[in-house]
Structure formats: structure tokens, C-alpha cells
Amino acid sequence: MTKKFIVFPCFSALCLLFFGIKGALGETIGSVSTKGVLFKDKLKVEAFDDPTINGVTCYTTVHKRALSFTDSSSASLACRQTGKIKGNLISQKNVFSQSKSLFFKKTVVDRFYDSARNVLVYLTYTKGVSKRNTSHSLSTVVIRPWN
Secondary structure, three states: HHHHHHHHHHHHHHHHHHHHHHHHOOEEEEEOOOOOOOOOOEEEEEEEEOOEEEEEEEEEEEEEEOOEEEEEEEEOEEEEEEEEEOOOOOOEEEEEEOOOOOOOOOEEEEEEOOOOOOOOEEEEEEEOOOOOOEEEEEEEEEEEOOO
């Protein structure tokens, strides 16, 4: 057996482990099976709390393709106030990210603060090497008093 046949499976397993851990930041709320006869694609709903602002939870969908090294670029996002909002209300890039392929594609959530309206704006989109327009989604959280 040559080194080539040993190195590639080890490298692939290491990549899957790394991307699996990185994507584990979201909590799976539920999932449904979509298309496929033998190997079904899955559509998962995941929740993640804003890591720097307490009191905001975002929900996103994750499309997992069966027998594929890359997942769909589609994006969906809904963010809600789930407690008293505490933290530094600043715009922040890459609040949350999740790998969508083995190497180059990932879904990112950025946060912007609209101080004139006291609103947090969350934008999700897919980054990759392709030049074509990718899917994106927007959600807002109006900051209100919380009891």
C-alpha cells in the first residue's frame, strides 16, 4: 500500500472532523427529509445565540445533501429577542459561520447596528470561489425593554 492511499483518507477524516466541530456551534431544533429515494437530503433548522450580545437568538436552515461534498448555497434566517439585550451594540462581521463544503464555501452571518432606529440587523450569505450571485437573507431585531 502506498503512502498516497493512507494520507488522503486521514486528511479527509481530519477535514470532516474540523468542519463538523466548526459547524456544531448551532443547536439543531429539528429536521425534515427532502428529496431522494435511497439517500435522502435533509433540511435542518438550527438555533444559535449571538455570541457577543445576550438576548438574541437566530434561527437558520441548513440543507445537507446526501452523498455530496458540498451543501446548497441557499440561505434563510430569522432572529428574535429572547431575553434582555446586553452587550456592546456594534456592527460585527462573522458573528457565526458554518462550512458548506470541504474547502471553499461557507455560510456567514454578519450583524449591523442601526442606532437611529435601535435595531439589530442580521445578514446571512454564502461565501465561495464562484463569481455568481449567492443566496442571502436578512432579519431584524427591534430592541425593546425585557422584563
